[in-house]
């Protein structure tokens with residue numbers, strides 16, 4: 001999706017949700033505090049996103065207009081998984097990415113802290129002063145709304161201890177639960193709806209009926225991306241999160257699930273995943289890659305032939321490593337030649353073309 005350069009005034013955040021393209025876009029003002037902008041893909045300016053940088057010095061922090069394309073569902077998941085227990089945790093897990101415009105309760109804020117509000121981007125000190133006061137004001141609302149939203153999601157997607165006894169569509173379950181728990185009664189902000197014409201190709205001035213049908217067919221077959229996109233703009237994250245959840249339920253077949261490794265909410269693609277691919281703040285591998293490595297290690301431990309191969313490989317490599325500089329080049333050549341042959345044997349074993357005994361014998365004979 002290209003980035004839409006829509007002028008977003010302070011106080012609000014705007015979002016575009018494009019489930020078919022697996023992308024969403026947000027546009028707001030950000031004060032880059034303890035964070036920096038990175039590119040997810042090199043040389044692709046549309047892939048810029050914010051990463052937490054706790055070591056960053058407070059110098060040169062400033063307000064900027066920020067637009068970001070991210071994976072569809074990220075905003076909703078970030079909110080569901082955020083830690084709103086303290087102002088600092090809330091900042092590090094949520095507000096750092098989306099800014100404090102949209103924090104809600106704007107009328108209260110302006111009335112209670114008019115000076116802090118109008119000077120909030122003057123300096124880091126002013127920003128933090130504003131943020132801590134405002135968070136104090138809204139934190140109870142955030143904890144309640146997140147809790148209620150989690151319960152709604154659990155009910156709709158059959159998560160945690162919830163299990164449906166009847167086969168009811170997700171939208172009806174969403175309507176039932178969110179109205180019973182009164183989700184929309186927890187924010188009073190309006191959402192303004194904008195529409196942008198967004199065809200990814202130029203159209204001729206006049207189009208024949210045949211050309212129009214071709215275009216409609218391209219849209220139906222997703223060869224052409226949605227021609228009109230909706231832009232939701234609000235002063236309240238709560239309102240936009242409701243819209244995001246509603247969009248997920250109404251416009252996709254995808255499910256939210258709970259990661260069996262980290263316990264976070266994540267969005268499934270196929271419905272068969274059990275681990276998330278959410279990024280970790282410390283940069284460690286995702287649960288999915290960690291889990292597949294762990295499964296691989298377990299398999300190796302239980303497999304005597306694989307283990308024999310691994311041991312022999314290690315033994316030979318250590319020998320090369322410890323050899324004197326004089327004989328090292330020769331030994332390395334020997335090792336490489338053994339490695340090529342051994343890998344062929346291992347491949348045959350993995351493809352069930354030779355047995356475990358045969359692989360072990362080969363390793364023994366070629367010591």
Ligand SMILES: [Zn+2]
Pocket residue numbers: 259260261262263264275276277278287288
């Ligand atoms: Zn996980």
